[in-house]
Amino acid sequence: MQTKKIKWTRFLLETALLVVLFSLVQYGISTRMLSQYYQINLTSMCINIILAVSLNLINGFTGQLSLGHAGFMAVGAYTAVIMTTKMDYPLLAGLVGAFLAASAAGFVIGVPTLRLKGDYLAIATLALGEIIRVTLQNIDYVNGPAGISGIPKLTTWAWLYGAVVLTILVVVNLINSSYGRAIISVREDEIAAELMGINTTKYKVMAFVIGAGFAGLAGALYGHYFYIIKPETFNFMKSFDILVMVVLGGLGSTTGAVIAAIFITVLTAALQPFPEIRMILYALILIIVMIYRPQGLMGNKELSRQTLGRIWGARR
Amino acid sequence: MTLLSINKLYKSFGGLGAVMNFNFHMEQHELVGLIGPNGAGKTTVFNLITGVYKPDQGEIIFQGQDLVGMSSYNICARGIARTFQNIRLFNELSVLDNVKIACHKDVPYSLLGALVRTPAFFKGEERIEQQALKYLEVFNLDIKRDELAKNLPYGEQRRLEISRALATRPKLLILDEPAAGMNPQETNQLMQMIEMIRQEFGLAILLIEHDMSLVMGVCERIYVLDYGQIIAEGLPQEIRNNKQVIEAYLGEELN
Numbered sequence: 001m002q003t004k005k006i007k008w009t010r011f012l013l014e015t016a017l018l019v020v021l022f023s024l025v026q027y028g029i030s031t032r033m034l035s036q037y038y039q040i041n042l043t044s045m046c047i048n049i050i051l052a053v054s055l056n057l058i059n060g061f062t063g064q065l066s067l068g069h070a071g072f073m074a075v076g077a078y079t080a081v082i083m084t085t086k087m088d089y090p091l092l093a094g095l096v097g098a099f100l101a102a103s104a105a106g107f108v109i110g111v112p113t114l115r116l117k118g119d120y121l122a123i124a125t126l127a128l129g130e131i132i133r134v135t136l137q138n139i140d141y142v143n144g145p146a147g148i149s150g151i152p153k154l155t156t157w158a159w160l161y162g163a164v165v166l167t168i169l170v171v172v173n174l175i176n177s178s179y180g181r182a183i184i185s186v187r188e189d190e191i192a193a194e195l196m197g198i199n200t201t202k203y204k205v206m207a208f209v210i211g212a213g214f215a216g217l218a219g220a221l222y223g224h225y226f227y228i229i230k231p232e233t234f235n236f237m238k239s240f241d242i243l244v245m246v247v248l249g250g251l252g253s254t255t256g257a258v259i260a261a262i263f264i265t266v267l268t269a270a271l272q273p274f275p276e277i278r279m280i281l282y283a284l285i286l287i288i289v290m291i292y293r294p295q296g297l298m299g300n301k302e303l304s305r306q307t308l309g310r311i312w313g314a315r316r
Numbered sequence: 317m318t319l320l321s322i323n324k325l326y327k328s329f330g331g332l333g334a335v336m337n338f339n340f341h342m343e344q345h346e347l348v349g350l351i352g353p354n355g356a357g358k359t360t361v362f363n364l365i366t367g368v369y370k371p372d373q374g375e376i377i378f379q380g381q382d383l384v385g386m387s388s389y390n391i392c393a394r395g396i397a398r399t400f401q402n403i404r405l406f407n408e409l410s411v412l413d414n415v416k417i418a419c420h421k422d423v424p425y426s427l428l429g430a431l432v433r434t435p436a437f438f439k440g441e442e443r444i445e446q447q448a449l450k451y452l453e454v455f456n457l458d459i460k461r462d463e464l465a466k467n468l469p470y471g472e473q474r475r476l477e478i479s480r481a482l483a484t485r486p487k488l489l490i491l492d493e494p495a496a497g498m499n500p501q502e503t504n505q506l507m508q509m510i511e512m513i514r515q516e517f518g519l520a521i522l523l524i525e526h527d528m529s530l531v532m533g534v535c536e537r538i539y540v541l542d543y544g545q546i547i548a549e550g551l552p553q554e555i556r557n558n559k560q561v562i563e564a565y566l567g568e569e570l571n
Contacts, residue, residue: 170431173430173431173432173433174427174430174431177425177427177430177431177437177441178416178419178420178423178425178430178440178441178444179420179423179427179430180430181409181413181416181417181420182417182420184406184409184413184417185406185409185417185420188406188407188408188409189404189405189406189407191368191388191404192400192404192405192406193406193417194387194388194389194392195366195368195388195389195392195397195398196389196392196397196417196418196420196421196480196481196484197389197392197393197418197420197421197484198389198417198420198421199387199389200389206427300408
């Protein structure tokens, strides 16, 4: 029963840590110690973390190169915004609706495209992401290319923080279970996995649906913070931005995805004062990181107590 | 009782008949060898049995059920597991995880249970781990449980592949050239291991092998395949003296 006790102590400790982190930032926001500028960047950071962690589930753990993540984000954003502005649902319902709608879109797109592999899958998902965007541009109900503006700012730090924690929790718990091992086996060797009794199609679709759902959640939070959503925001460049975070962090590392999302957000913000050379510097930094860490910042390792313990052990 | 019977199986790639009129049967608990020169179609037969390829014609009856058209994971669930000629492990994963993946088909908790970490999840994970360790112990791989599969020496990779296949709890284990690349001493160990597995797990084994001492040493019955067709079938000593077999392997005598 010793181990059970340790498990509970650890659980309580981790929960306490999460609550402290939340309270600190909330305190900063309430007392206006964190300016509007920092709050906007904090919001982008949280949304990017959700996007990167969810895409990493598809690209990193399942090994299926998807370039349509912005499309799912759009589905979520539009679903939630329509629900809150036109149907007067509360934000929570909008977020749940966004998750479900994006998951459904992930299922509809995933079932036919996940038969494809590698480059072909990438092109198919890229195209389907664009189809979502162009479709939205041509629907008058959502004002076509102009998009929906005047969205009430319902996304608060509590929602963002909760969504980030939920995303990471779901992905980490999934990956560290038998279902997660099945998902990873698809990446490692699809034929061997199939012959060891893994229904590879099912697990590819499962990862795709869950990943798409969280992209939808991120889109919903985005829409309710930045007042306006328009199809152009969710073009394929957005998908590439997310992909950059995943690759930079290391394919198949949730910690890496989180770190890279924070890194990219901070980098983008830090380069704001130099608009002329911003993109050049951005590209240069990415190239340099990829030269010295081709496997990404974290490789496929996670930052956990074990790895910290190993580093600590090596130092002594 | 017949475990597996294959009737009039055909498979061709383009114009090339890889397997033609293949007939085969196997009893429960039997150890059968499938031999033949390179390119005879042995691995194709294995791929047809395990659903990697779909046959053009014919039936594959396993425990009274036709496997033709079934997907590979369903065939695995029915009780057929295999290894590969070119080792196919999950390279970036630990030795233990490789075997745990093979235990997934009987996963004892639900997806939701995994996400919210129910007690059933923890209990189930422990059971999977115990099970996986049991199969690693058979091959003395439990001491290497945390090593990455790709870092194991060749012989151990082969053994890990067999223990991974065993972890799916098959009734029929198919080994595709298990002794490939092994030295005589390792081959000898492997022979004993194959016999031991069969006794301990009570299963039937079908193996492809080029190493004649291994085939003659352990197999109870042997099929010989050449150009996609069975040219001989029988006990090891019968096969050893079969004229057609000698011709297929060594060529005809010139007059």
